[in-house]
Amino acid sequence: MQLVTEDNITELAAERWASAHDPRTAEVMAALVRHLHAFAREVRLSETEWMAAIRWLTETGQISDEKREEFILASDVLGLSMLVVQMNHAFDAKATPATVLGPFHIEGSPEKDFGGDMSDDLPGTPLYITGSVRGLDGAPVAGAVLDVWQADEDGAYESQIPDIDEARLRAKYATRPDGSYCLRTIAPKGYSIPMDGPVGELIRGTDISHFRPAHVHFLINAAGYEPLITHLFEEGAQYLDSDVVFGTKQELVVAFEPREPGPTPDGGESAEPWLEARYDFVLQPV
Incomplete structure (x- = not known):
């Protein structure tokens, strides 16, 4: 069993997602993991900030329906x-x-x-x-x-x-x-x-x-x-x-x-x- 550290967690997670059956899904998910981890490292993301982000994403989903696409709006304002x-x-x-x-x-x-x-x-x-x-x-x-x-x-x-x-x-x-x-x-x-x-x-x-x-x-x-x-x-x-x-x-x-x-x-x-x-x-x- 390989022990997880801050130094190896990114590659461990990326390699796991790279095993997706669809090649494009594997490519996208492995890249997403690497970039998300790089972002967290760059800003030294705190647990409080991480939880606030989870709550924000949850609320974005909850307010969305067939007439309101809050996730599209989020994507829009982020460029x-x-x-x-x-x-x-x-x-x-x-x-x-x-x-x-x-x-x-x-x-x-x-x-x-x-x-x-x-x-x-x-x-x-x-x-x-x-x-x-x-x-x-x-x-x-x-x-x-x-x-x-x-x-x-x-x-x-x-x-x-x-x-x-x-x-x-x-x-x-x-x-x-x-x-x-x-x-x-x-x-x-x-x-x-x-x-x-x-x-x-x-x-x-x-x-x-x-x-x-x-x-x-x-x-x-x-x-x-x-x-x-x-x-x-x-x-x-x-x-x-x-x-x-x-x-x-x-x-x-x-x-x-x-x-x-x-x-x-x-x-x-x-x-x-x-x-x-x-x-x-x-x-x-x-």
């Missing part, structure tokens, strides 16, 4: 989510860059026609987002599905609001044969991440901004192309330089141009002033 995105979506320089999914995406959003309104008369300044979806060669991508969602004027997503029976500020749109798309919504606002849970507890002990700049989420799928998870950010929005989840990219910042009452991009008419944002998405082939 891990964005690191994984960067490593796994190293697209061509001409392709639209990916960013974080975030914890508030809901499957099964309703399908809307070209120019369809996903705001359903919620208060806010009307915003039309128009443009096209194309490949790296500039060819239009017909039938691409844009899954779109955002927060309301109070910074709340549908999953954060109790007793909602219908989809709120989320919808799916398909591109036309020429690759064009058009959707109507309301102008997004910057908002705070949820601060009532374990992640908020951590943030409150720092000077870190807990806000995200105004943005709209997109998840785009098209046959023959890599899925694209991204945002469009409002040009000039507050918190662009201090996004708490590190999701902002200059290529995704777009002007929300003011428009007077009159014709709208969907062929209709607006009796009130509105905003227009135009963006052409470029997809990476598989």
